[in-house]
Amino acid sequence: MLDPLRTLAYGTDASCYRLVPKAVLLLDNESEVIRVLQLAAEFYLPVTFRAAGTSLSGQAITDSILIKLTNHWRDYELLNEGELIRLQPGLIGARVNQILAPLQRKIGPDPASINSCKIGGIAANNSSGMCCGTAQNSYSTLAAMRLILADGTVLDTANEQSKRDFCVSHKHLLHELAQLAIQTKNDAQLATLIKHKFRLKNTTGYSINALVDFTDPIDILMHLMIGSEGTLGFISNITYHTVPEQPFKASSLVVFENIETTCLAVAKLKQMNVAAVELMDGASLQAIADKPDMPAFIAQLNINNAALLIETRANDQLMLSQQISQLAEVLAAFKPIDSIAFTQERATCEQLWAIRKGLFPAVGAVRDTGTTVIIEDIAVAVEQLASATRQLQQLFAEYGYHEAIIFGHALDGNLHFVFTQDFNSPAQIERYQNFMQRVVQLIALDHQGSLKAEHGTGRNMAPFVELEWGKKAYELMWEIKGLLDPDNILSPGVVLSEDPFIHLKNLKTLPAADAIIDKCIECGFCEPNCPSKDLTLTPRQRIVLWRHIQQRRNLGESEKTLEPLLDAFQYQGIDTCAATGLCADSCPVGIDTGALIKQLRSQQLASHSKLAKWTAANFSQVINLAKQGLNLAQLTSRVLGRDGLQRLTEGLNHATGHRFIKWSQFAPLSAPDFTAIQSLAVNTQTDAAIEQPTVVYFPSCSSRVMGPDPDMAAQGELSLMETTIALLHKAGFRVILPEATTELCCGMAYQSKGRMNLARQKSHQLEHALLSASEHGKYPIYMDTSPCAMTANAGITSTLKIYDSVEFIEQFVLPRLSLTPLDEPVMLHITCSTRKRGLAATMQRIAAMCTHQLIVPPDMQCCGFAGDKGLLYPELNASALADLKSQVPNDCKIGVSNSRTCEIGLSEHSGISYKGLVYLVHQVSASLS
Incomplete structure (x- = not known):
């Protein structure tokens, strides 16, 4: 990628720095990595490796060549029944733990970004986390590694032949590493310093503890790679010793009078059986006191108070109970002023940990527009924790960082502090420089601590590595860099830098662009959920680009000069955004990038407003036209054949600039005439004298248009409307259809295209009809398509409750049925709307009751069909479901889901027919009466 739009987009990470690469290379395999490194060495071109870009210290950006890995780097292998796991660098950390969960194992590192960050970044940064400490980080749990050096040589430490070959080809390198180890061990002062420094979490500089921990130069080499941030080589795969995942857990929140008492309690807890102890200072607690679901007493605390969030784990309930009793006794001695006692209740534990996870976004959400959120990461000895915290608080006050908060992994003396910084003026940059100089003095010299405990050195602390480590250790690190990267082509300026001011250069500003996105901190947590991430842009990248466009406009640049960028952004940013809002669920500050895109679409639609208004006023005619279109398509497919029609429509889609629908072999037949459906809504088999439960059923637009696909129909399947009514009758319900159903719509079809006024109009029309049909809420309302149910619920202004199929089946239908599960496998896709409404677990539970072999593909979030996007931009659907x-x-x-449109794309890209969950429940159920 060489174009300015994508180099800017892909060059962004979570740090406070901005560099734009000259080229972004997406590499599929080792051979490509080797060739790029060889060419880089030949032409002296610096390269930087990039994983998920959640790093905070500027190690994943460059103004030269940025290397990103494609999805071909996600293989894994379980070894020794899960005691070892071999991983490629493209796997997300949370996905690895999903793989290990059935074996009650996990990887040791547990960074807060584990749902987004990738194994390559976890290893390269030696990331740790809340429970990891130093005993379970990548350095300590490393079993083997396959690495590629700057000269393109591959070494696989798990392969004896590879090691033998390397010993021949790189005899000099291994000799020099062995000599460095001997010299370091023989230098008592240096060896003692290294051991002393690594008693704490420490990612400042290189992992030179490898020189005192190992004698075999190959062991030394692969441990030096851990925490090297891509400056010594590329980790092609890594084998971890996994750690047990204890199944019994309990959490508690304990508040103390002051930070001193809190830290004394930490020192005692360090001797106990605890998995995590998270410290939060008074400012942290005040920052989240007004958030939903917070314990009431938090609002009553003062700035001097502090709290500990504690988790203890065990292999059985008896052991856990004993540990809880012991911990409660120990904590009581420190006279807590308030607490939530140890609990195993899942909802309460999640609430407690939400407090801790909400601290970083709490600052981000209230920052002034245009400022950047800075999160720093230091470590001191536990006995110095209170003093360091107090002194940091004094520095915040002295330099005017009144919003700053402190929290961290107390057992390791690891503190994070978060503050907001304006980089838009020299005076503000000078304030930041002076503040950081004082922090460096306080932590590195006064407390002999780590300037970077787990976030990596990056550009941020590169100028201070010598100050923390001293000249001898610093020169040793440069010698290692020279041995492994003699041409200095691997991320120059990262970890080690000869520029004392590199941490003050290329600082990122976050200019105002739109209120919807101005709070974005560019962390990248949203990216794994995005269906367009491998096709065009992610939510973070869309925000970065829109900020850039708006900034250039604000500086007076003409629309004419912006035209090439705007044209590129139209397809990359606007047209291929699914706009489902799933990104908001993983965003620390709840930003829905899709809302911005819908707003931009709305601004582009004035020329088509008459046609849109006509469709809203004549909706039943639109439905009939759509059904006729399906009939015509099926007729044409019989003439041209399925493949012929697909090729024809693909060509027309491309030729018309995505204005012509691409036909799918799984395109449905048209739904039956609605008068036939109305006749089914009367259950003639029920005795009128018996009081019967009643439900109002509103079939969505898609189910009124689309019947089963041809393969389903050949197997005797009926339309979703017919199957839904049959299931409701089987469960004993009287079914009412709203009057004028054919004219009704929830409004989503208009909302997704940015036509908000028409969406509201249709929503109000639907609400009026549902109020009438349900006798103002006397009867529950059932909607058969999940996205429509979510849209309808969001649009109504009354107290009506609209259930989608998942909710209604669980609460009302299943209690009236007996189920006989299938013995055959069933694929399940959980739609975006189901996830957003918190019903994913419910849907999976229902499906699991219907089959003994339920398969929920991992990493499948949004399918990318997004209403009609799958028809007009089929490449989005194809990419999301690759x-x-x-x-x-x-x-x-x-295959089952609960959105008729999504099921078209799911069928096409799986090769099997997907249908509504209703079909599966109907198939395996029988009435209890």
Whole structure:
């Protein structure tokens, strides 16, 4: 990638720095990495490796060549029944723990960004986390590594032949490493310093503890790679010793009078059986006191108070109970002023940990527009924790960082502090410089601590590595860099830098662009959920680009000069955004980038407003036209054949600039005439004298247009409307359809295109009809398509409750049925709307009751169909579901979801027919009466 739009977008990470690469290379395999490194060495071109870009210290950006890995780097292998796991660098950390969960194992590192960050970054930064400490980080749990050096040589430490070959080809390098180890061990002062420094969490500089911990130069080499931030080589795969995941857990929140008492309690807890102890200062607690679901007493605390969030774990309930009793006794001795006692209740534990996880975004959400959120990461000895915290608080006051908060992994003396910084003026940059100089003095010299405990050195602390480590250790690090990267092509300026001011250069500003996105801190947590992430842009990248465009406009640049960028952003940023809002669920400050895109679409639609208004006023005619279109498509497919029609429509889609619908072989037949559906809504088999439960059923637009696909129909399947009514009758319900159903719509079809006024109009029309049909809420209202149910619920102004199929089936239908689960495998796709409404677990639970072999493909979030996007921009759907087919077992014939449009794309990219969850429940159920 060479174009300015994508180099800017892909060059962004979570740090406070901005560099724009000259080129972004997406590499598929080792051979490509080797060739790029060889060419880089030949032409002296610096390269930087980038994983998820959640790093905070500026180590994942460059103004030269940025190397990103494609999805071909996600293989893994379980070894020794899960005691070891071999991983490629493209796997997300949380996904690895999903793989290990059935074996009650996990990887040791547990960074807060584990749902977004990748194994390559975890290893390269020696990331740790809340429970990891120093005993379970990548350095300590490393078993083997496959690495590529700057000269393109591959070494696989798990392969004896590879090691033998390397010993021949790189005899000099191994000799020099062995000599460095001998010299370091023989230098008692240096060896003692290294051991002393690494008693704490420490990611400042290189992992030179490898020189005192190991004698074999190959062991030394692979441990030096941990925490090297891509400046010594590329980690092609890594084998970890996994750690046990204890199944019994309990959490408690304990508040103390002051930070001194809190830290004394930490010192005692360090001797106890605890998995995590998270410290939060008074400012932290005040920052989240007004958040939803916070314990009431938090609002009554003062700035001098502090709290500990504690978790203890065990292999059985008896052991856990004993540990809880012991901990409660110890804590009581420190006279807590308030607490939530140890609990195993899941909802309460999640609430407690939400307090801790909400601290970083709490500052981000209240920052002034245009300022950057800085999160620093230091470590001191536990006995110095109170003093360091107090002194940091004094520095905040002295330099005017009144919003700053302190929290951290107390057992390790690891503190994070968060503050907001304006980089838009020399005076503000000078304030930041002076503040950081004082922090460096306080932590590195006064407390002999780590300037970077777990976030990596990056550009941020590169100028201070010598100050923390001293001249001898610093020169040793440069010698290692020279041995492994003699041409200095691997991320120059990262970890080690000869520029004393590199931490003050290329500082990122976050200019105002739109109120919807101005609070974005560019952390990248949103990216794994985005269906367009491998096709065009992610939510973070869309925000970065829109900020850039708006900044250039604000500086007076003409629309004419911006035209190439705007044209590129139209497709990359606007047209291929699914706009489902799933990104908001993983965003620390709740930003829905899709809302921005809908707003931009709305601003582009004035020329088509008459047609849109006509469709809203004549909705039943639109439905009929759509059904006729399906009939015509099926007729044409019989003439041209499925493949012929697909090729024809693909060509027309491309030729018309995505204005012509691309046909799918899984395109549905048209739904039956609605008068036939109305006749089914009367249950003639029920005795009128018996009081019968009643439900109002509103079929969505898609189910009124689309019947089963041809393969489903050939197997005797009926339309979703017919199947839904049959299931409701089986459960004993009287079914009412609203009057004028054919004219009704929830408004989503208009909302997704930015036509908010028409969306509200249709929503109000639907609400009026549902109020009438339900006798103002007397009867529950059932909607058969999840996205429509979510949209309808959001649009109504009354107290009506609209259930989608998942909710209604669980609460009202299943209690009236008996189920006989299938013995065959069933694929399940959970839609975005189901996830956003917190019903994913419910949907999975229902599906699991219907089959003994339920398959929920990992990493499948939004399918990218997004209403009609899958028809007009089929490449979005294809990209989002690229891995689906490989996860369908050969003997699997059934897929289920709860959105008729999504099911078209799921069918096409899986090779099996997907249908509504209703079909599966109907298939395996029988009435209890």
